Amino acid sequence: MPPAADTTTPPRTGAGPQTERPASARSSHLGWLFAVAIAVAAFNLRPVVTSLGPLLDQVRTDLGMNPTLAGLLTAVPSLCFALFGFAAPGMARRIGPIAVITAGMAAITAGVLARSFAGGTAVFLLLTALALAGVAVSNVLIPVVIKRYFPEKVGPMIGLYSMSLSAGTSLAAAVTVPLTGALGGDWRVGLGVWAGLGALALLLWVPVMAARRERGDRAGGAAADRLPITRSRTAWAMACFFGLQATGAYVVMGWLPKIFQDAGVSEGASGVLLALTMVIGVPVSFVLPNLAARRGDQRLFVVVLASCGIAGYAGLALAPSAAPWAWATLVGLSNCAFPLVLTMIGLRARTAGGVAQLSAFAQGVGYLISIPGPILIGRLYQATGTWYLPLGFLALLLVPQMLFGLRAAMARHIEDEAARPVAAGVRP
Structure with missing residues (x-):
């Protein structure tokens, strides 16, 4: 991994947007430390959520949590990702993105450590929200620091980030229950142990923050403040693409085991099949961003991943027990639209400030779009008693996902679209 570059000059703000370029590189040791810090931080961005799911029944029983509050808990991640994600660029402009990620x-x-000592539902929810706030700002700003300090290695670094995120997601889902059992069976210990990984990430980011010594305006400066991102069609397409892929991902994480169990697959096997859909994202999340970053646009990948999802959902609806491994693999590949959209966020803006705004806008709007999805799927299943309609709806959603993705994947920059003057009666 080449050393991280340090930009010492703010982006030019003359007649047209300029591509941010790094100045001289710092030591290779700092570059390696930065890369490892990014990977470990990414590993921590999903265990907050995926470690809770397998233990949710125990948590509900111990805290006296009613079904309504439990349902609220499942919606908290997307809501926090949206709300705190919108706030991330403003925080970064004040103190720098590295300080915000730290x-x-x-x-x-x-949040993860303290919620394991919570004595009631309200405190548990508040402390979970604290942890998710940290996840949200890091979600938005890690692509920003990649764009700023690894401008020539956006693809490989987004790949490292995505692969680590997928690995953390899979590991927490797979080992939380057996780990809890090995540690005595108390859910508080099983959830609290994941704070150790957060502490490791914090220990890595503190020296990175000290070495970089960023000023707040280094996150993008006044130029980013003046960027009217809502005038960019690419930004809106990216937000819709992000939201639709997140809808599918959250539905799969929440409902796939139930789909297989209703088809006669054992509970243990259904859990393994869910793990497969997440594990397959680990190698693909590393390879895909590298391939996507080498192309002028990424439309081919948008079509291929959506096609995998349509085939996977069709198989789950029509013959779920006939080839469950194939359907799980296809759905897992479809969910790799997440590392693809992260890569496109890094490529569709010229500067780190532009990436900060695009990342916050796409993820904030996108996560808001995704909130109703898992709830609606559950309602459709409850109303019909079968998975034909819910799975057909998921397959249908992949059509607009593909269309928005094709627009977002075109080789354009949001700065060019946002800066374009609007003539009377003509949309930008």
Whole structure:
């Protein structure tokens, strides 16, 4: 991994947007430390959620959580990702994105550890929200620091980030229950142990923050403040693409085991099949961003991944027990639209400030779009008693996902679209 570059000159703000370029590189040791810090931070961005799911029944029983509050808990991640994601660029402009990510790692560590001591539902929800706030700002700003400090290696670094995120997601889902059992069976220990990974990430980011010594305006400066991102069609397409792929991903994480169990697959096997859909994202999340970043646009990948999802959902609806491994693999490949959209966020803006705004806008709007999805799927299943209609709806959603993705994947920059003057009666 080449050393991280340090930009010492703010982006030019003359007649047209300029591509941000790094100045001289720092030491190779700092570059390696930065890369490892990014990977470990990414590993911490999903265990907050995926470690809770397998233990949710125990948590509900112990805290006296009613079904309504339990349902609220499942919606909290997307809501926090949206709300705190919108706030991330403003925070980065004040103190720098590295400092915000470091604070995010501290929030994850404190929230995950403290909620394991919560004595009631309200405190548990608040501390979970604290951890998710750290996740949200890091979600938005890690692509920003990649764009800023690894401008020539956006594809490989997004690949490293995505692969680590997928690995953390899979590991927490797979080992939380057996780990809890090995540690005595108490859900508080099983959830609290994940704070150790957050502490490790924090220990890595503190020296990175000290070495970089960023000023707040280094996150993008006044030029980013003036960027009217809502005038960019690419930004809106990216937000819709992000939201639709997140809808599918959250539905799969929440409902796939139930789909297989209703088809006669054992409970243990259904859990393994869910793990497969997540594990397959680990190698693909590393390879895909590298391939996507080498192309002028990424439309081919948008079509291929959506086609995998349509085939996978069709198989689950029509013959779920006939080839469950094939359907799980296809659905897992479809969910790799997540690393693809992260890569496109890094490529569709010229500067780190532009990436900060696009990342916050696409993820904030996108996560808001995704909130109703798992709830609606559950309602459709409850109303019909079968999975034909819910799975058909998921397959249908992949059509607009593909269309928005094709627009977002075109080789354009949001700065060019946002800066274009609007003539009377002509949309930008």
